[in-house]
Amino acid sequence: MRKVLIVGAGQSGLQIALGLQSHGYEVTLMSNRTADEIRSGRVMSTQCMFHTALQHERDLELNFWENQAPRIAGLGVSVAAPDSSRAVDWVGRLDGFAQSVDQRVKMAGWMETFAQRGGQVVIHGAAVGDLDYFSRTYDLVLVAAGKGELVSMFERDASRSVFDAPQRALAVAYVHGLGPRPEHPDFDAVRCNLVPGVGELFVMPTFTNTGRADILFWEGVPGGPLDAFKGVKDPSEHLALTLELMEKFVPWEYARATKVELTDANGTLAGRYAPTVRKPIGRLPGGGAVLGVADVVVANDPITGQGSNSASKCAASYLSAIVEHGDRPFDEAWMQSAFDRYWDTAQHVVKWTNAMLGVPPEHVLNLIGAAGQSQPVADRFANGFNDPADFENFFYDPEKTAAYLESVQTAA
Incomplete structure (x- = not known):
């Protein structure tokens, strides 16, 4: 039985923990707060999860609040x-x-479910020194705590980080x-x-x-x-x-x-925080390596509402990569490949989010204006929040935008 340690009990950490648990892995979850402390604590985020991200939860049968939350x-x-x-x-x-679903409700509920299903929950704020010790006793250590000391283990990727300030x-x-x-x-x-x-x-x-x-x-x-x-x-x-x-x-x-x-x-x-892409492998003083998850490695401004969606998609991608890897070692080459697979999705979110933080160019203003006159344009823009990759086809390039708007007019 493969042993995995997950540090951080947010959307991605818990989704991976529950997913691996369902595949028979021995999973330990480290959280700096109990489920009750999360439930009664301060709100942690805004979150609006679109169809693809919600489907990842359904696939693991974790959509506990689907009939209560507004549609x-x-x-x-x-x-x-x-x-x-x-x-x-x-x-x-x-x-x-x-x-x-308020993350206080979801994370507390998921953590209790993980424990009820036999998962080990350790309530402890992890430091780098703790991970150095744990990395010797686990097959894989995932860092899914997007704030605090642990994030500093992951080097900023300057080539993919457009901003250095909030x-x-x-x-x-x-x-x-x-x-x-x-x-x-x-x-x-x-x-x-x-x-x-x-x-x-x-x-x-x-x-x-x-x-x-x-x-x-x-x-x-x-x-x-x-x-x-x-x-x-x-x-x-x-x-x-x-x-x-x-x-x-x-x-x-x-x-x-x-x-x-x-x-x-x-x-x-x-x-406030600066949108940042980091390199996915954190190296420990004792020579071990850990893999960064979700907003530890790709932290976007919430202007496009992608945080929890990206966390769900990252968790689903990593879960597949872990299970497919079987009993082979989780070495640095595997860690990099697991991240690269997620980056195929994440890069579209980063590009779109960074574009929305700037002053919109004329062709984007035209597109937003056209959506007020054309329901198909409005619908396509709205559904881009579920699949940001589609913005490549009609959003960034003035010629593609013009061609798309012309095609809609012709169809009408």
């Missing part, structure tokens, strides 16, 4: 005009529904009491509100400890008017600031948020 049928884009009206407003329909200041609030969008009161959609030169507000339906809720998520250009949450510790002050900025910059979203309240005292989060 997100669309993805809408609004662009604010200088007078705070909407210059653009449309919603694309998704081919397969998306869902968001590109957005992030502020999240989980709320009850948000009204429906009057444009589509009959179905749930994620709404992406773009305020040129200022930042973005994302609104997404979710499922949390207290049932159905919505996430209000500001992404502010650093130094701009949305970069206002540093030092705000009080949750009610955080929500008040969120709403004040909504009223100023996206009044059409504020109109349905006048009666919201926080889901709980831990329902807010603020911070």
